[in-house]
Amino acid sequence: MTVKFYFNDMSPPSRSVMMVIRELGVPCEVKDVDMMTRQQKTPEFLRINPRGRVPALVDGDLQISESQAIACYLCNKFAKGAKTSLYPTGPGPREMVDMWLYRSVWINDLVEAYLNTHRILFDNETMNYDALHELKEGLHIFDKWLRNSLYLTGNNVTIADYFNAVAILHLDQSGRKVYNEFPRLKEWISRMRSISLFDEINQPGSDKLTKIIQDTLAKRTE
Numbered sequence: 001m002t003v004k005f006y007f008n009d010m011s012p013p014s015r016s017v018m019m020v021i022r023e024l025g026v027p028c029e030v031k032d033v034d035m036m037t038r039q040q041k042t043p044e045f046l047r048i049n050p051r052g053r054v055p056a057l058v059d060g061d062l063q064i065s066e067s068q069a070i071a072c073y074l075c076n077k078f079a080k081g082a083k084t085s086l087y088p089t090g091p092g093p094r095e096m097v098d099m100w101l102y103r104s105v106w107i108n109d110l111v112e113a114y115l116n117t118h119r120i121l122f123d124n125e126t127m128n129y130d131a132l133h134e135l136k137e138g139l140h141i142f143d144k145w146l147r148n149s150l151y152l153t154g155n156n157v158t159i160a161d162y163f164n165a166v167a168i169l170h171l172d173q174s175g176r177k178v179y180n181e182f183p184r185l186k187e188w189i190s191r192m193r194s195i196s197l198f199d200e201i202n203q204p205g206s207d208k209l210t211k212i213i214q215d216t217l218a219k220r221t222e
């Protein structure tokens with residue numbers, strides 16, 4: 001049966017889940033949710049995700065939101081053979097992936113605190129430079145951690161790498177690639193970007209959002 005995936009390409013968590021869908025070859029109907037016209041707040045969408053946010057997934061009677069939970073569900077249901085290493089079984093390996101999935105929420109919050117996307121777009125604000133110090137402390141933790149392995153939980157890529165890399169690359173929106181200041185982090189980011197579907201899925205939405213943000217900020221200083 002085909003799952004329905006509610007998605008917007010400007011949304012980093014939507015793109016992370018899309019990578020998992022594509023990696024696993026999940027039979028999927030993609031429903032584009034237009035965030036600029038606030039389609040995510042329509043009664044129809046709120047019945048799927050009462051938080052009014054993308055992404056969301058419907059599989060038969062099951063409705064799941066929160067991107068990490070969607071990705072875990074898809075791996076549990078659709079990963080076969082070599083693809084099971086994207087979300088390995090426990091105890092041990094799986095919980096390490098879970099730990100880094102939770103950390104992707106943390107790093108995403110640090111990135112967003114700095115980028116201030118929503119307030120730039122809707123409240124006439126600018127980036128929050130005061131949040132840069134704490135963000136760099138977070139990126140430093142990634143950099144130190146990556147001294148031991150190619151990926152976050154060992155030498156195999158997992159869904160935790162996808163989520164964290166997409167969250168960190170969201171920084172491109174600022175026009176400044178802060179992650180390049182951290183050598184191991186920089187290497188890991190390029191390792192992730194060399195995975196064939198990564199840029200194909202991440203780049204168009206990221207570029208679109210970067211342009212909207214940079215145009216909005218430029219208008220303020222005209």
Ligand SMILES: N[C@@H](CCC(=O)N[C@@H](CS)C(=O)NCC(=O)O)C(=O)O
Pocket residue numbers: 010011012013014035040052053054055065066067068
């Ligand atoms: N923790 C959620 C975050 C979802 C989220 O914040 N989505 C944003 C786009 S990146 C959204 O839908 N924003 C629309 C809004 O807040 O109205 C997840 O990972 O799925």
